[in-house]
Amino acid sequence: MKLGRLAFVALLTxxxxxxxxxxxxEDYAYPYRDPYVATVTTAIVNAERLRPRLKRxxxxxxxxxxxxxxxxxxxxxxxxxxxxxxxxxxxxVFILSGLGSNPYFGLATYYAILFHNRGAHVVVLxxxxxxxxxxxxxxxxxxxxxxADARDLYAAMQQILSVIKTRYAVKIxxxxxxxASLGALEGAYVSVIDAEEGKIGIDRYLLVNPPIDLAYxxxxxxxxxALGTKFGAERAKGIVAKALAxxxxxxxxxxDDPAIFDRVARDFGAFTTEELQFLIAEDxxxxxxxxxxxxxxxxxxxxxxxxxxQVRKRLQDVKDVTLAGYREDIALxxxxxxxxxxxxxGSLSAILDRLRGNPRVHVMHNADDFLADRRSIDExxxxxxxxxxxxxxxxxxxNAWYPKNKxxxxxxxxx
Amino acid sequence: MISRRRFLATxxxxxxxxxxxxxxxxxxxxxxxxxxxxxxxxxxxxxxDELHKLGYVRDQNLTxxxxxxxxxxxxxxxxxxxxxxxxxxxxxxxGTEASVRAARQATASIPIVIVAIDYDPVAQGYGASLxxxxxxxxxxxxxxxxxxxxxxxxxxxxxxxxxxxxILWDPSATDQFRAADAAARSLGIRVQSLExxxxxxxxxxxxxxxxxxADAVFVVTTAVFFRERAHxxxxxxxxxxxxxxxxxxxxxxxxxxxxxxxLPAMFRRAAVYVDKxxxxxxxxxxxxxxxxKFELVINLKTAKALGLTISQSVLLRADQVIE
Numbered sequence: 128m129k130l131g132r133l134a135f136v137a138l139l140t141x142x143x144x145x146x147x148x149x150x151x152x153e154d155y156a157y158p159y160r161d162p163y164v165a166t167v168t169t170a171i172v173n174a175e176r177l178r179p180r181l182k183r184x185x186x187x188x189x190x191x192x193x194x195x196x197x198x199x200x201x202x203x204x205x206x207x208x209x210x211x212x213x214x215x216x217x218x219x220v221f222i223l224s225g226l227g228s229n230p231y232f233g234l235a236t237y238y239a240i241l242f243h244n245r246g247a248h249v250v251v252l253x254x255x256x257x258x259x260x261x262x263x264x265x266x267x268x269x270x271x272x273x274x275a276d277a278r279d280l281y282a283a284m285q286q287i288l289s290v291i292k293t294r295y296a297v298k299i300x301x302x303x304x305x306x307a308s309l310g311a312l313e314g315a316y317v318s319v320i321d322a323e324e325g326k327i328g329i330d331r332y333l334l335v336n337p338p339i340d341l342a343y344x345x346x347x348x349x350x351x352x353a354l355g356t357k358f359g360a361e362r363a364k365g366i367v368a369k370a371l372a373x374x375x376x377x378x379x380x381x382x383d384d385p386a387i388f389d390r391v392a393r394d395f396g397a398f399t400t401e402e403l404q405f406l407i408a409e410d411x412x413x414x415x416x417x418x419x420x421x422x423x424x425x426x427x428x429x430x431x432x433x434x435x436x437q438v439r440k441r442l443q444d445v446k447d448v449t450l451a452g453y454r455e456d457i458a459l460x461x462x463x464x465x466x467x468x469x470x471x472x473g474s475l476s477a478i479l480d481r482l483r484g485n486p487r488v489h490v491m492h493n494a495d496d497f498l499a500d501r502r503s504i505d506e507x508x509x510x511x512x513x514x515x516x517x518x519x520x521x522x523x524x525x526n527a528w529y530p531k532n533k534x535x536x537x538x539x540x541x542x
Numbered sequence: 543m544i545s546r547r548r549f550l551a552t553x554x555x556x557x558x559x560x561x562x563x564x565x566x567x568x569x570x571x572x573x574x575x576x577x578x579x580x581x582x583x584x585x586x587x588x589x590x591d592e593l594h595k596l597g598y599v600r601d602q603n604l605t606x607x608x609x610x611x612x613x614x615x616x617x618x619x620x621x622x623x624x625x626x627x628x629x630x631x632x633x634x635x636x637g638t639e640a641s642v643r644a645a646r647q648a649t650a651s652i653p654i655v656i657v658a659i660d661y662d663p664v665a666q667g668y669g670a671s672l673x674x675x676x677x678x679x680x681x682x683x684x685x686x687x688x689x690x691x692x693x694x695x696x697x698x699x700x701x702x703x704x705x706x707x708x709i710l711w712d713p714s715a716t717d718q719f720r721a722a723d724a725a726a727r728s729l730g731i732r733v734q735s736l737e738x739x740x741x742x743x744x745x746x747x748x749x750x751x752x753x754x755x756a757d758a759v760f761v762v763t764t765a766v767f768f769r770e771r772a773h774x775x776x777x778x779x780x781x782x783x784x785x786x787x788x789x790x791x792x793x794x795x796x797x798x799x800x801x802x803x804x805l806p807a808m809f810r811r812a813a814v815y816v817d818k819x820x821x822x823x824x825x826x827x828x829x830x831x832x833x834x835k836f837e838l839v840i841n842l843k844t845a846k847a848l849g850l851t852i853s854q855s856v857l858l859r860a861d862q863v864i865e
Contacts, residue, residue, distance in 0.1 A: 199826060200677060202668075203650055229623070231619035231620075413626075416629070417650055417651055421651075
């Protein structure tokens with residue numbers, strides 16, 4: 128009886144999801160069916176060549192005590208965020224992008240321009256997985272465990288609000304949050320904290336392509352990064368060089384023209400799937416050496432890298448650390464002090480009930496996002512219902528620039 | 543990535559003295575030096591030449607990664623991140639403050655050698671002190687603000703009847719504008735502000751200076767102005783206005799007079815910092831240096847074209863007169 132009921136529910140879910148996808152699929156003409164090609168099109172998505180060009184303030188926020196005088200990092204212990212302000216009272220949007228993203232370029236700056244053009248103040252945060260956040264705002268100094276990172280973010284966001292209100296005398300009429308990729312997962316945890324404590328009072332959260340099962344996502348990235356070994360150093364270097372040359376060739380093009388993305392997709396279409404997977408993993412790991420360098424200084428560790436007096440060796444060693452190495456050798460021993468199974472405890476599924484009950488949260492996801500397995504995406508959709516918009520295509524953030532997605536984002540947050 | 547890179551180094555093996563070749567080849571490591579330029583990658587040629595003299599030979603023990611924002615400072619953060627991703631051993635961030643800011647945002651670990659010509663690195667927080675900067679930034683810098691006042695005095699000395707000066711500046715050099723403005727006012731000279739936001743505005747700025755009868759034009763130092771120096775000199779002559787600049791390259795490009803430091807010498811000095819860092823010194827332990835020698839260059843051909851007579855006292859002090 129019970130099994131029969133479960134089967135019925137499962138069947139019903141599949142039917143509903145299929146119907147939803149079909150409905151969205153009918154008028155969703157996103158052009159790329161290969162999720163990897165779709166994903167790499169975002170490589171050119173940033174604020175360059177968007178108009179109007181905006182004045183961006185770099186705001187330095189004093190963060191954790193004692194972090195400004197660490198050996199070799201003297202004077203670096205302030206958290207730097209990008210601030211785009213309005214001259215009149217307005218809502219403020221915090222934007223937090225994915226693993227290792229910084230506030231100065233990339234997807235977050237693209238959204239910053241969009242929101243600012245719609246009349247909002249915008250603050251772009253650095254990912255907790257950057258050296259700057261690890262040094263200035265991460266209490267453990269070993270970011271990557273979403274519940275702890277969200278707690279650090281929450282404290283940093285309060286500091287940021289205090290600084291910009293005092294220094295720039297901005298009037299803020301309400302606060303929203305947009306997170307993408309890992310930033311979406313961290314934002315989900317921020318929503319839980321703010322719902323409990325209300326120290327910021329965030330009105331709306333738009334969470335785009337959050338990894339659902341973090342262990343699954345990290346395993347994929349590790350696997351794809353290991354393809355570099357299979358390719359060999361020279362080929363791997365050549366793949367990255369070719370990809371950067373493609374991105375560079377678009378440096379003078381507008382970033383909101385679908386025809387440009389067609390050319391990007393065509394150029395990246397020359398790569399094999401494995402090469403694209405490797406490129407994506409490479410990109411996600413790009414910020415890691417700097418992060419590890421800082422982590423080692425903050426923790427005084429020498430687990431993976433040379434001791435503190437061997438500067439040259441130390442710099443060399445951090446270049447070789449992979450995401451898997453960071454997690455296993457450096458981070459997990461610290462994270463396990465907070466949770467027995469940090470990867471499970473720090474996943475989206477761990478707070479699904481809290482998200483379901485929070486009408487302020489909306490998730491955008493893609494059915495073909497390769498950093499989440501399809502079953503998890505379906506379960507998330509089932510859990511969130513109307514609070515999640517699921518697109519049939521787009522890979523991982525690959526449709527961020529697509530007009531229909533852009534319209535949705537602006538409809539949700541840009542009013 | 544590689545195809546667009548302009549490797550600036552002259553491949554030196556053929557012309558390098560044998561002992562240096564031997565020294566370079568004996569080092570197994572191939573060092574990777576990143577260059578982050580706002581607008582003028584050629585100014586780094588002197589750094590590269592000096593590195594060559596210090597025993598670094600491209601494709602033997604040196605690889606150069608060159609990134610240029612082509613005057614668009616907004617691109618610098620992306621380019622700096624590319625250098626970090628390329629795992630360079632040291633970054634030379636010369637000229638504008640925007641370049642060191644971008645490099646510093648991108649990395650806490652990779653040493654950054656600056657050649658600062660339009661900002662004070664300690665005042666801007668890039669080092670704790672000149673003697674011991676700490677962190678990962680060191681290098682050479684020019685106290686442009688003090689020189690700005692000195693340059694204004696020279697302009698007045700060269701043209702004693704000067705009563706109204708137009709100051710040409712862009713938003714990257716607000717401090718220099720303020721210093722020039724204060725210096726002019728202290729000398730009783732009225733100021734006309736000519737702010738331009740891109741090179742397209744230069745022609746209009748000089749037209750405005752002529753229309754409002756400025757006696758001379760004071761040009762602050764920026765990366766874009768440096769790149770446009772020949773154009774600037776032509777506009778100054780066309781508008782029949784004497785103009786003063788900060789670097790000899792302007793006078794050599796047809797500008798009337800310059801007073802400032804020797805830029806190639808600063809970039810050569812940066813290479814010495816790079817060498818020390820590659821040999822194991824910590825950037826934060828290397829004191830920042832300021833040039834102590836300044837040079838006055840006067841272009842008499844331009845003076846003649848403008849029909850001007852420069853006072854004898856100034857001419858006598860010139861380190862070089864271009865005739």
